[in-house]
Amino acid sequence: MKGVDDGMDAGGASGREVRVENRLLTQAVAALTAQGCRVSVAGSVGEALAFVARVAAGKRRAVLSRGEAGEEIGVAGFLAGQGLSVWRCGETPGKTVQACLEADLGVTGAQAVAVETGTIFLAEEGGEARLVSNLPPTHLVVAGAECLAPDLAGALAMVRRLSRDVYGRPLVRYVSAISGPSRTGDIGMQLVPGMHGPREVAVLLLARTCRTG
Amino acid sequence: MPKSVFDRRIEAALADVAGAAGRQKALSLICPDIQAARQRHPPLSERLRRIKAESMSRLPELLDQAVTALTVNGCRVFLAADAGAARDYIGGVVQGGVLVKSKTNVGKEIGVDGYLAARGVTVVETDLGDRLNQLDHGTASHPLAPAIHLPLSRVRELLARESGRDLPEDVAELVRAARESLRPHLAGADTGLTGANAIAADTGAVVLMENEGNIRAVTSLPAVHIVVAGITKIVPTLEDAVTVVEAASVFGAGQDLGTYMSVITGPAPEGHPGPREVHVVLLDNGRLRALAGGWGEAFYCINCGGCLNFCPVYRVLGGRFGHRYIGGIGVVQTALTETVAASTDAGLWACLSCGRCTDACPAQIDIPELIGRLRAGIVQERPSIGRRLVRGLLGDQARLSRVLRVVRRLTGPLWEERPARRALRPRLGVSRLLPAPRVRPAVPSAGRAHAVVYAGCLTGTCYPEVGAAALRVLSRHGVAAKWPDREPCCGLPLWNAGDREGACALARRNISFLTAFDGPVLTLCATCGDTLKNFYPRWLAGDPWQEQARRLSGRVRDLTAFLADDLTLGGIAGTDSWPVAYHDPCHLRLGLGVTVQPRRLLQACGRMVETADRCCGFGGPAGWRHYPMAAAVGDEKLARVGAKTLATACPGCMAALTDGLDRLGRAVAVRHVVELVDEAGL
Numbered sequence: 001m002k003g004v005d006d007g008m009d010a011g012g013a014s015g016r017e018v019r020v021e022n023r024l025l026t027q028a029v030a031a032l033t034a035q036g037c038r039v040s041v042a043g044s045v046g047e048a049l050a051f052v053a054r055v056a057a058g059k060r061r062a063v064l065s066r067g068e069a070g071e072e073i074g075v076a077g078f079l080a081g082q083g084l085s086v087w088r089c090g091e092t093p094g095k096t097v098q099a100c101l102e103a104d105l106g107v108t109g110a111q112a113v114a115v116e117t118g119t120i121f122l123a124e125e126g127g128e129a130r131l132v133s134n135l136p137p138t139h140l141v142v143a144g145a146e147c148l149a150p151d152l153a154g155a156l157a158m159v160r161r162l163s164r165d166v167y168g169r170p171l172v173r174y175v176s177a178i179s180g181p182s183r184t185g186d187i188g189m190q191l192v193p194g195m196h197g198p199r200e201v202a203v204l205l206l207a208r209t210c211r212t213g
Numbered sequence: 214m215p216k217s218v219f220d221r222r223i224e225a226a227l228a229d230v231a232g233a234a235g236r237q238k239a240l241s242l243i244c245p246d247i248q249a250a251r252q253r254h255p256p257l258s259e260r261l262r263r264i265k266a267e268s269m270s271r272l273p274e275l276l277d278q279a280v281t282a283l284t285v286n287g288c289r290v291f292l293a294a295d296a297g298a299a300r301d302y303i304g305g306v307v308q309g310g311v312l313v314k315s316k317t318n319v320g321k322e323i324g325v326d327g328y329l330a331a332r333g334v335t336v337v338e339t340d341l342g343d344r345l346n347q348l349d350h351g352t353a354s355h356p357l358a359p360a361i362h363l364p365l366s367r368v369r370e371l372l373a374r375e376s377g378r379d380l381p382e383d384v385a386e387l388v389r390a391a392r393e394s395l396r397p398h399l400a401g402a403d404t405g406l407t408g409a410n411a412i413a414a415d416t417g418a419v420v421l422m423e424n425e426g427n428i429r430a431v432t433s434l435p436a437v438h439i440v441v442a443g444i445t446k447i448v449p450t451l452e453d454a455v456t457v458v459e460a461a462s463v464f465g466a467g468q469d470l471g472t473y474m475s476v477i478t479g480p481a482p483e484g485h486p487g488p489r490e491v492h493v494v495l496l497d498n499g500r501l502r503a504l505a506g507g508w509g510e511a512f513y514c515i516n517c518g519g520c521l522n523f524c525p526v527y528r529v530l531g532g533r534f535g536h537r538y539i540g541g542i543g544v545v546q547t548a549l550t551e552t553v554a555a556s557t558d559a560g561l562w563a564c565l566s567c568g569r570c571t572d573a574c575p576a577q578i579d580i581p582e583l584i585g586r587l588r589a590g591i592v593q594e595r596p597s598i599g600r601r602l603v604r605g606l607l608g609d610q611a612r613l614s615r616v617l618r619v620v621r622r623l624t625g626p627l628w629e630e631r632p633a634r635r636a637l638r639p640r641l642g643v644s645r646l647l648p649a650p651r652v653r654p655a656v657p658s659a660g661r662a663h664a665v666v667y668a669g670c671l672t673g674t675c676y677p678e679v680g681a682a683a684l685r686v687l688s689r690h691g692v693a694a695k696w697p698d699r700e701p702c703c704g705l706p707l708w709n710a711g712d713r714e715g716a717c718a719l720a721r722r723n724i725s726f727l728t729a730f731d732g733p734v735l736t737l738c739a740t741c742g743d744t745l746k747n748f749y750p751r752w753l754a755g756d757p758w759q760e761q762a763r764r765l766s767g768r769v770r771d772l773t774a775f776l777a778d779d780l781t782l783g784g785i786a787g788t789d790s791w792p793v794a795y796h797d798p799c800h801l802r803l804g805l806g807v808t809v810q811p812r813r814l815l816q817a818c819g820r821m822v823e824t825a826d827r828c829c830g831f832g833g834p835a836g837w838r839h840y841p842m843a844a845a846v847g848d849e850k851l852a853r854v855g856a857k858t859l860a861t862a863c864p865g866c867m868a869a870l871t872d873g874l875d876r877l878g879r880a881v882a883v884r885h886v887v888e889l890v891d892e893a894g895l
Contacts, residue, residue, distance in 0.1 A: 096486045097434065101400055117470045127487035130433045130475075134426050152459070152470070156452060171416040171451060173286075175476035182426040183472060184388060186342035186360055187368050189242050192388045195341055196395070197426025197473065 018208070024115050024148040025205060031118030035180030036193065038202040043209045048073045048142075055105070055140050055202040056082055062105040063136065065122075065129040066090040070142035073210065075107060089128035096128060106136035106198070110143035111162055112155035113203075114177075119152065120203065122176040123159045125167060130176055139178075139198040144206045218558040223842045226530040232354050235362030236531050239355045244522050246467025247573070254463050261460040262513065262576045264453045268445075269509035273501070275414040275447045280495070282417025286479035288491045292444075295498050296323040303406075303439060304332060306492055310403035311335045315421075315428045316343060317408030318516050319441045319496050321537040322550060325406070337398045339427035341391055348375055354531055356518035356539065357466055395427075405431035405488070409442035410461060410515065411454035412493075418451050418478050419493065422458040422471040429475055438477075438488040444495045445504075445512035451476070457515050464575035465517030503549040511545045511583055513576035520570035520580065525828040526563050526835075529845040534560045541570050541580040548587050561587055563839055565832030565846065566709055567799035585708060592711030604715040607670065607702035608722060614674045617650035632875050639837070646836040646843070646868045653677040653698065656684050662695035665730035666772075667745065669738035670702045671864035679864065682891035683737055683772055690780045694735065700726060703744040708752070709833045717756070720749045724761050727768075734765070735772045737887065739863035740832075743804030745769045771801060773862050773886050777810035782895050783817040793819040793889065794856035796870060798863035799828050811862050811886045818893040822856050825849070829861075831869035847873035854881060862886045
């Protein structure tokens with residue numbers, strides 16, 4: 001998880017910060033679950049990878065968005081070890097779209113999560129995360145607890161800060177705010193997940209202890 | 214007289230049974246969700262209204278700022294003066310091939326589908342409902358559920374044909390088939406076309422909201438992305454744009470936030486997937502002129518469709534009320550971006566002024582007022598002889614009463630309360646909703662009155678027994694009230710018919726007439742009450758009479774509220790258990806905010822039963838001009854009324870409900886609440 005609160009490392013967290021994080025984590029789990037996401041909070045790398053394994057079970061091809069998606073816990077290598085063919089965006093730019101169309105699992109990070117609404121924010125310059133999070137039928141988000149914001153305004157402020165600090169611009173090129181799986185009610189008003197986007201969104205929240213553990 | 218374009222549309226709408234059934238189903242599911250979501254977001258509407266008001270007042274400056282920011286971001290911006298210029302520009306960008314498209318109202322405004330198809334471009338809708346309608350060669354029945362009118366069997370047939378294989382009648386399977394058949398179109402398309410929910414001037418960001426993910430695919434897969442949006446979609450900041458989509462989610466769909474919000478600032482950088490070109494077509498098409506002419510509020514609209522769900526006219530006519538933009542606000546936008554004649558064809562005279570749209574609108578747009586202004590513009594250009602005659606009649610109730618009674622004597626059989634006879638009344642130039650005029654009974658007048666009863670024209674001329682009952686109840690409780698017989702009409706019928714000058718003249722007459730009496734002004738008619746209390750100060754804004762209008766407003770009380778609150782009548786359940794249904798007059802519930810008092814009174818008279826929250830169909834000139842539509846509105850109201858007595862607190866509602874019950878052949882007595890209070894001896 002890059003860019004948002006880089007200055008704060010896990011070892012230096014005060015007791016108050018840990019309490020705030022824990023409260024936000026609890027709320028985030030409730031809100032994301034209410035949006036229809038599959039959610040897990042991992043306190044260690046082992047726990048995190050166990051969740052990744054459950055989400056990836058039965059999948060054959062994974063695409064990972066450019067950058068740090070799950071890098072610190074080694075998601076790419078782990079998925080490859082599970083027998084999936086793994087495509088990392090940026091390797092051969094011309095083939096990214098095809099890879100995303102063929103994949104059954106897309107993995108991205110998150111730059112912010114609005115806890116109140118259970119909304120995941122992907123902010124990027126390249127546009128790969130848009131494809132990775134929309135074309136495969138399952139989307140796995142690996143997000144650090146430091147990107148939790150209480151509400152939409154807070155998440156937007158994080159995106160603004162990231163745009164300014166990392167890219168030196170008022171706003172990064174693409175922002176995607178995702179609240180649960182793709183859905184449609186267009187046939188008889190019966191809500192069905194997975195119209196054009198993923199029918200399954202899994203969110204792995206990494207607690208601070210993942211960094212130290 | 215030949216039928217007008219809009220009357221033919223009414224005929225077609227009332228004959229479209231499948232469309233109506235789909236719409237009813239969609240509305241019954243959406244409305245409760247929206248009501249619940251609104252409760253969770255109380256400050257959102259105020260915030261949105263402030264943002265849109267600021268945006269419209271600063272639009273030329275924001276437009277410059279947005280164009281600069283979008284250009285810096287690498288977008289190609291085209292300012293289209295009118296629909297033709299927008300089409301030509303898009304035609305220059307799209308030379309052929311496949312264009313995938315998401316919902317866009319401006320696309321409809323400029324007729325982009327037909328234009329591109331004629332140029333050999335394959336246009337593919339990607340929203341599932343829109344796609345189903347495209348395959349069915351049909352039109353959207355509701356903005357949120359465009360294909361709700363298609364039965365499952367038909368959806369199966371369409372998708373089976375499209376995907377070339379047999380499919381079960383299973384919604385999840387059909388959705389999967391639709392996804393699979395649309396994916397190749399999306400992956401292979403040359404161009405993606407979208408609208409915009411909002412454009413942020415500070416960052417040059419296009420903000421889009423959706424649930425399916427089709428917009429995300431349309432904006433990320435083809436090499437060219439075209440955005441078409443009205444210039445009035447521009448707001449100052451990204452945060453403001455997010456408020457717009459939040460409001461659209463809550464008020465339009467009953468969601469806290471749509472599943473996907475996409476913020477796009479420009480084309481993909483070198484070496485990355487995504488559109489190489491992003492074109493932003495900003496359409497004026499009369500908007501700047503409209504803003505300069507004081508019509509800015511019409512463009513506070515964020516196209517969420519929330520107003521439609523609660524509009525009684527939309528409920529019965531669907532998308533045939535409006536033109537490219539639907540509903541009352543659509544009629545207004547048609548007038549401003551096309552012509553007033555086009556807005557007449559779209560239903561300018563259909564609005565019942567019930568106010569449900571304003572209540573449902575996240576930007577609180579006073580749509581009935583905007584429609585009224587358009588009507589006034591038309592009426593002002595017509596010869597004034599007829600107007601003067603009507604103004605004269607309405608200026609003095611005693612005179613009006615005499616004239617109506619003469620008319621009745623000359624045309625006796627027409628006034629028998631039978632549907633066939635009612636149907637003849639329009640030949641006299643009066644509404645078939647108008648009850649037979651009656652002589653007002655002599656009522657003992659209070660010597661020193663300390664309240665004045667403002668009964669209204671309809672009570673005075675057609676329902677005098679209601680006024681008499683009111684005086685008896687008041688006198689039982691020691692309130693000496695005066696019911697004058699020469700009061701002028703409140704003026705609302707003129708206002709709604711477009712004669713604003715005449716309505717204001719009546720307002721001034723009423724103000725000076727009522728100043729001669731002491732104490733509260735007790736209204737028996739919800740419409741008169743709303744007019745005297747709320748409309749006069751607005752009608753007379755900037756007029757020397759405005760201050761007096763405000764003073765009068767402070768004295769106006771709805772009679773049921775006065776009886777329940779000041780005289781503390783009702784409240785204790787009576788011993789009678791006979792059911793009495795209650796109809797909320799729109800002007801009483803939404804205008805005056807009086808809801809609990811008439812219920813408390815009725816509970817003491819019998820067993821109060823609720824009815825569906827619908828308009829009776831009386832409002833505005835629709836009952837005169839478009840009776841079949843007003844009747845359909847009334848039918849909806851009456852569909853599930855089971856009690857043998859139906860009470861209300863407005864003679865206009867009484868007239869429409871009585872007509873409706875006659876039409877339906879139902880033996881239900883329509884009574885004013887105060888009549889029942891009188892009979893119960895309260």
